[in-house]
Amino acid sequence: MVRCHRCFRSTVRLALLGFMTVALVLGSGAIAHSQLPSLPTANSSAFSPPDGVSRHGEYETASIRSPLDRRELFEVTSPTVLNRDRVPEGLLPVEVRAEEVNERLWRLFYRAYASEPSAQPPVVTIATLSNQPIIQASDDQSSRPIRLVTVTEPDADFNGKTLDELAQEWQTILQAEIVRFRELGSPEVIAQRIGQALQILLGLLLASAAIWWLRRRLTRRQQTLESRYQEQLAAIAVGPSPPDPEDGEAIARATLRSQVLARVQHSLSVQRQLEIGKFLTWLLFWVLIVMWYVGIARILSTVPLLMRWSLYAWTTPLVLMALWFGISLAIRISSSLINRLTHSWKTSPYLVLGEAERISLRATTISNALKGLTTSVLVIIGIIWTLSLFNIPTGSILAGGAVIGLAVSFGSQSLVKDLVNGCLILIEDQFAVGDVVQIGERSGLVENLNLRVTQLRNSEGQLITIPNSTITDVSNLTRLWSRVDFSVVAAYENDPKQVLSVLQQVCDQLYREPEWRDRLPEPPTVLGVDDLSHTGMLVRVWLKTAPMQQWIVGREFRLRVRQAFETNNIQIGKPQTVNYNTGLADVTPHN
Structure with a gap:
């Protein structure tokens, strides 16, 4: 039987190792094939429009934004450029045109902000150059107007208006934006907005103090429940008082079983309270993050000098926070599902007497291993999504990871053996955390058990770490009885x-x-x-x-x-010895 069991374990190890190696090879080959250079297509970087550019058939548009808060004012239009590497002569890409207009607007607004408060705001007018309307601005600091934007035929064609109508519309938008900027840049408005920002900041501090107090109360309650839960686990490990055998063997076994299950059910109610407390603590943490995020974004959109960053505060950081909130919520949901599965396993009515106590101790080890695995997978997914959010190519990273994984699978076969043998230890229930075992010449209490190593604490207090691949023969001194x-x-x-x-x-x-x-x-x-x-x-x-x-x-x-x-005067046995005299016989003396 022992030889068959060892042969079975060796076969399982080889099968798992071969499956992982084949999966890594196929995965790396598929990723490498997807990374092979291909002919230019409409989806390549040179043929696709850059960020901030929208393609509408023969035209491409880009936004002109306010230097104050990056709010969109209007869009400029240029003919479509299919290949950015080969721009036709005399054709200006729309992103270059939009960048030039935005730079001119920023220069105009900076001059208006630096001017005296008593000075007149710049006046936006329309001029004509080569039969094309030109929108320009004049102020008291310069005798020459600043050209802002030229209204072209593609602009009028895309908007469905004449050149003069579109020029008047853009003139009105720019003039109103200059007036708004001068109003927000006045000392009175700035002082008022800074006061509002300070009020928001004070509210954030008071709310943070309240949340900190609630988290502290929850932490203390969690500590009390945790100590009570550990006491109940210890009571389950010791076991209930055996019933009187005179009541009959079947009745005695049923009574003992009901007592064990009752203790398990009571410990599970305490554990549910612990899970609710942990969820509330986690929720308060995210409420604190969201509150500070919204408060900071509100401050950025209130203070005129900071309004230009308010648009960025509501885009990428919001998506990033929502992403990791979802990852964190998925981790908690998976942990809760694992706990529910282990709880249903503990309280199964089909367990044999004696197994309920054993499973209540073993479930902790298995649930911790599953939680660690799901957490690692979800965190890796979150990191990949975060990299793609910042436009970092993840394909090359995955291809490199596959190659590294393939190299690790061949170069670190002992690590794979550790993981495989760790899975077999959990599946076969050879031992769990809290057991006293003897592995080879080393023995002690199992303090930690994961898929890679097993840690024992011996009678001298030494912590012994044993790789799972080296574990062949195990003597469990505390399994069931x-x-x-x-x-x-x-x-x-x-x-x-x-x-x-x-x-x-x-x-x-x-x-x-x-x-x-x-x-x-x-x-x-x-x-x-x-x-x-x-x-x-x-x-x-x-x-x-x-x-x-x-x-x-x-x-x-x-x-x-x-x-x-x-x-009772009972003597302990003692070793018995027999003495032999090997000396010469007595000699009769002579007279």
């Missing part, structure tokens, strides 16, 4: 029946006491005389205990056996 294998050597001068009777009395007395009855699921068994040697009679007793209780029960039983032997 434990046992004290007690043996003592009695001298031949003692009556064997008396020795067995005294040991049986000690076992019965220990089992009848309520303090030790909780640790002994069934009465101890006196096996009898197990061996005869030159030291005496070897008598053996088996004491079945609850998990993790064999040591304390064994120490108490040995103490009582020592006291009972002394009371």
Whole structure:
């Protein structure tokens, strides 16, 4: 059986390792194939319009924005340029034209802001050059007007208006924007807006203090519930008091099972309260982030000197915050689903007596491993989406990751073996966190178990880390139940029946006491005389205990056996020796 089990595990390891290697090879080949250079198409960077440019058949448009708050004023139009690498002579791409107009507007508004408050605002007029209307602005600081934008035939054709009608419309928009800028740039308005910004900032600070107080109250309540939950888990691990066997074996087993499930159900109600508290703490954290985000965006849109950044505050940062809020919410939902699955597993009515206690301890290990796996996958997805949000090509990163993964799969086969063997340990329930195990020559309490390593804490307090790939033979000392294998050597001068009777009395007395009855699921068994040697009679007793209780029960039983032997004058066996005299025989003396 042992050989078949090892062969099965080796076959599973090879199958998983081969599957992962094939998947990496196929994935890297597919990604590499998608990254091969191809002929230029309409989707390539040279043939697609740049950011901020919209293509409408034969025309392309770009926005002219206010230097004050980046609000769109109007759009300029140019004939479509299919290939940005080969622009026809005499044709100006629309993005270049829009950039020139925006720079001129910024120069005009800066001059208007730097002028004296008593100076007249610039006046926007319409002139004609080469039969095309030109919109220009004049102020007191310059004798020559500043040309802002030329109204072209593509502009009029795209908007469905004549050149003069479109020029008058743009003149009105620009003049109103200059007036608005002068009004917002006055010292009175600036002082008023700064006061509003300070009020918003004060409100943010007060709301942050309230949220901090609520989070502190929730944290204290969580600590109280956590301590109560750990106490209930410890009670489940010890197990309930066994019922009286005289009621019948079936009734006794059913009663014990109902007691275990009742404790598990009560611990689950406390754990649900913990989950609700953690969700509220997480929600308050995101409320704090959203509140500061909205407050800062509001301040940027209120203060005139900061209004030019208000448009950016409502675009990319908002999408980025919504993305990671969704990732964080998905992590919490997946963790909640995993907890619900493990809870339903713990409280399944089809569990055999004794397995309920074991599964309540094992579920924590499996749920933590699943939570770590889902969290890693979701975080990687969030990072990829974040890179694509900032226009960073993720295809090359994924291709490089596939190549690196393929190299790691061949160069770090021990790591893959660790992961595969860690999965087998969890699936086969060889041991879990809280068990006392012996792995090879090392033994101790399992403090941490993941897919890569197992960490033990031995009796000297040393933390031993063992890679899962090196684990072949495991001795679990606390799975479902434990046992004290007690043996003592009695001298031949003692009556064997008396020795067995005294040991049986000690076992019965220990089992009848309520303090030790909780640790002994069934009465101890006196096996009898197990061996005869030159030291005496070897008598053996088996004491079945609850998990993790064999040591304390064994120490108490040995103490009582020592006291009972002394009371009944039972001697412990001692090694017997025989001396031989090899000297010369006595010689008769001569007279």
